[in-house]
Amino acid sequence: MSTDTNDSTETTSTDSDDSNGGHCSTPDSDGEVAEEIAIISFERKMDIAEEIRARIGDRYDSIDIVEYHGEVFAEHWGEYDCFVGLMASGIAMRKTAPLLDDKWDDPAVCVVDEELTWAIPITGGHHGANQVAQDLATMGAVPAMTTASEAAGKQGVEERAKALDTHVVNGDSTVATNLAVLDENLGPVARLDGPRAVMVGDDVTVLKRNSDDGVVLGTGSVSGAKKEQFLDAWRRTLEGTEYDLGDVEFVATGTRKEDEEGLLAAAEELGVGVVSFEKETLEEFEGPTPSRSKELIGWPGIAEASAIAGGREHDLLVEKERFDEAVTVAVGR
Secondary structure: OOOOOOOOOOEEOOEOOOOOOOHHHOEOOOOOEOOEEEEEEOHHHHHHHHHHHHHHHHHOOEEEEEEOOOOHHHHHOOOOOEEEEEOOHHHHHHHHHHHOOOOOOOOEEEEEOOOOOEEEEEEOHHHOHHHHHHHHHOOOOEEOOOOHHHHOOOOOHHHHHHHOOEEEOOHHHHHHHHHHHHOOOOOOOOOOOOOOOOOOOOOOOOEEEOOOOOEEEEEEEOOOOOHHHHHHHHHHHHOOOOOOHHHEEEEEEEHHHOOOHHHHHHHHHHOOEEEEEOHHHHHHOOOOOOOHHHHHHOOOOHHHHHHHHHOOOOOEEEEEEEEOOOEEEEEEO
8 A cells, every 4th residue: 555654755867869759759738848757656666667767768858756755746846747656546636736726837647556557647638647648558557548538539639739749829728629529520720821810719729830831641541551551651652742751740640540550650750740530521621532432431532631631721732642552641731
């Protein structure tokens, strides 16, 4: 049984190479980067904390291991983007609850048990805790995410912001827009270039780009396509253009393909996000090339439709190509 009577503290840290990318290397919804993580652990669990750092450390700028004592969260509050509590959830809840002020400013908190069975985001699910839980899932933990969009298997506004390499400017608006996500009534993110003035209401979420625009890779695949097949298909598709993989802003696909492990692994290797569009959105932006999927299952061709939907001007730069009888790719601009 975990206790909170130990008053000693010790901190160790490591700075790891982030060249492999990772979930929390993308800007979070408040414009900050969830890259500095602290694992709060009892002394007897330090070996598990070290194992966690060794396994997922390359996905963050730094992971510190801090020995638990009664005021450890208060002592380090504001120093880290996310706390990983290697302890009972009740301890983390009691110790952090008095410190909470604003979800857009508070650090995220995720707890995990010593058997690495459950990874539970407690606060800041859309601000790093969900992503940490997903990273811990690579070690066998079940990510117990309770934020509404993730619980419903949908991509919330904050998650779309991360995938698009943007951040939310007006956080209060996400209540309304995430409800629209749940109702499948939000549609694609509208993209505007300035200079121009835009008037919006309280139920419009404004995303600001973190970097210059590039191209969008619309991608479909057969089930079980491998990471290498996606990477090869993307590279070969761009060879006939003035762009290369470094110009890819994000990958777009349909919701029926958003959980393809090879697709997610390939996007992670490139360090780009994946945006998934509902069937209704893809039907609105259907591409020019006939697709067998429409005949067989009623879905428009995912590659072209998602590339068009994701592009700033909904412009199709390269019509879909099929590679290795496994991956289809189109390019949007």
